[in-house]
Amino acid sequence: MTSTETRAAFSLAGIFSLRMLGLFMIYPVFTFYAEHLAGSTPLTVGLALGAYGLTQALLQIPFGMLSDRIGRKRMITIGLLIFAAGSVVAAMSGTIHGVILGRILQGAGAVGSVILALGADLTRETERTKAMAIIGMTIGLSFALSLVLGPLLDAVIGVPGIFWLTALLAVAGIGVLFGVTPQPAQLKSHRDTGTVPALFSRVLGDAQLLRLDFGIFALHAILTASFIALPNVLHDIIGIPQSRQWMVWLPVLAASVVIMVPMIILAEAKRQMKAVFVGAIVTLGLTQVALLIWHASLVELVVVLTLFFAAFNIMEASLPSLISKVAPAEAKGTAMGVYSSSQFFGIFVGGTVGGWAYGVDGPSGVFIFSALAALIWFGVAVTMKQPRFTKSHMINVAELDDTAAEHFAARLRGEEGVVEAVVVPEDGVIYLKVDSAIVGEDDLERFSRRPAEA
Template sequence: MNSTEFRAAYSLAGIFSLRMLGLFMIYPVFTIFAQQHLVGATPITIGLALGAYGLAQAVFQIPFGLASDRVGRKKMIAIGLLIFAVGSVVAALSDSIWGVIAGRLLQGGGAVSSVILALNADLTLEENRNKSMAIIGMTIGLAFAIALVLGPLLNGWIGVPGIFGFTAVLALAGVPVLYKVTPEPAAAYSHRDTQAVPAMFWTVLGDPELRRFDFGIFALHAMLAASFIALPELLRGTLDIGERQEWMVYLPVLAVSFVVMIPAVILAEAKRLMKPVFIGSVALLLVTQVVLAAYHNSWLELVVLLTLFFAAFNVMEASLPSLISKAAPADGKGTAMGVYSSAQFFGIFAGGMLGGWAYGADGVSGVFWVGSAIAVVWLGVAATMPQPRFARTHLLAVGALDDDEANALARRIEAEAGVFEASVVSADRVAYIKFDGKLTSADHLDQFAAAQAHAGES
């Protein structure tokens, strides 16, 4: 990656992460605050407030991405950040649960995730795009971990309204980063590896393996959102700690869970044990939910179970995008990821609603029994998955080709040993290739790049 690509990746990762940081900081502290301070707060409305942004995000993220092709990437990102900031201010100033719900819906309405990824694609060469995406992905994961630790700390100093206000400041801080630090793209292009293509929706939605993984991310984030309705009370009741001390639990739990995750992901990817690691992680999520539902009076048990839960959560969070990438059509990865992201945000909404309902019906135990039911269904869905093919994705700039030349080049690439699939889109001037990294290499496939793209060239 050159200096421009590094600057693009890190600045966009920063904007993405500042926004995600604000969204997740209230997770560990909102339930108790709402019960004590917000007019009209009930278990159901608290769950709705936690999940509302997921509903709006799921609805608007693909339209935002498509609109950016016409309006411009930076303009749509700036609009989204401003909407997000307005929603944060609305939530900060509200003294009723319905005001917070309205604010959370506005936060989700600033759905810039897909636009950020599209701008990143505009600013990186095809062969470096996976590297820049990895930088963005790592910072998002780090933002989530920091948010769970920082939320309780900030709550002790400035309260939940202050956290919402701080979230607005973070969103607004992203605007000068966008215009002063992020490079200006020469032009906005359609990128099938990062953007949704309307013509591909039915292909993606009709694929049973992609649907299996979409359900997986839906279930994973439904369990997460539901759990955070019960966890604040569980931590205070079992560990007898105040709001300023909750970070002391989340910090070691998340640190250890991350360490546990690393060898599991290595086994899944490098040793090609994805299916047993995947099913084992879903089973572990089920065990943690069942035990937390049935028995949660020991501080040691609680800490161990939370560590195991977040370890399995992190394995799934890392594995599911990889599985989507492996299963998606070569020229439909962006569409598959768009549907996948929508399923994730719908899961947050559903988890908030189901968790709130269960909390009202049966308290803390009810929430984790709902999580257990979700995990049982997911385990049944996961158990029937075939062994995934270990496909890597490679993009090549192939220059100007007509449709016949593009089809001929795709056939030549597919004839190479180890290539699963190749699609050359003449309008994009890009070849989208899926291959087995043990049978061929990206360097070998580079022979089909622009200089050698035309049929008959050696």
């Protein structure tokens, strides 16, 4: 990566992480705060926790498409200002309904797809995967950090203070955007990161992709519902004050990563993706049953939570990889857009249904809901086909006319290990999908040099 591409990747990752920190820091502390708000019920508390997911799911694709017309930085700025406004509304609200409105506004600042599009504008096709990986890693790190910072900050500034801090982080993101992030030379629609409306029917008609979309929906429904119950279990049953609950989350998350890493290596390097994938779903379901039965002992709870987050982290890493493997080469961005919307809709449903379940039967109601969600997910996933181990690659053919580009793509299709080679003339790109066991980096470099010879 060039210095400009590196600066683009890390600055956009910073903007993403500042925003995600603000969204996630209230997860471990919100239920305690919400108990004292006017109009608070378990259902409205759950709705407040998950409400941002609904507007995020509805608006992130339109935000990305609109940014093609009026500019990436302009749309990111608008989104971050809306997000900041929602944070201020939530901070100043003395009722649960005001907080719900604030969370809805936070979600309406749906800039995730625009950030990825800007990252694509600022990187070459050959380096784009690295840039997206840098941005993707910040999401997981932000989530882990937020579970530790949330209780610590709550003890000092309270939940309203966290909301105010979230607004400041959004403004800081705008500062990074204009002070650090390079300005793209031109805006383009990138099929590897952006959504193409003409491809919706193809993506939504693919049963394999729909299985994965349901997977991320169920995963985040379970996660959001869990944070309606788990902080209260730690406080009311185990006796850990909310200000010290970070002492549980920190070792649990660290140990879960240690478990996750060899499982991801087994899935990818040893080509055991489906076995690891289904095994993680089973583990998620069993941890919910275990939480239903054993949540009165700290040791038991820590062990179960470690397994839960290990399975969660495995799925968070595996699902995007599976989308990339399964999606048609030229429809990867559209598939990821539908996938991301499914994730945010899962957050909304998990918060709402989880809050209702908590009102019906306390923590047990939440764990039963989550176990049933995992059971349904298992039924959906177990019939999934074994994914082909492919990776995507792009070759710039803008200097070729359409006929020459298609001839070149036809030659690539004859190469051993090339699964797909699709020319998109308006992008000036050939989208490749190759078998990673057959086609190495040297082969990809050789393919990329050949347009000049076509």
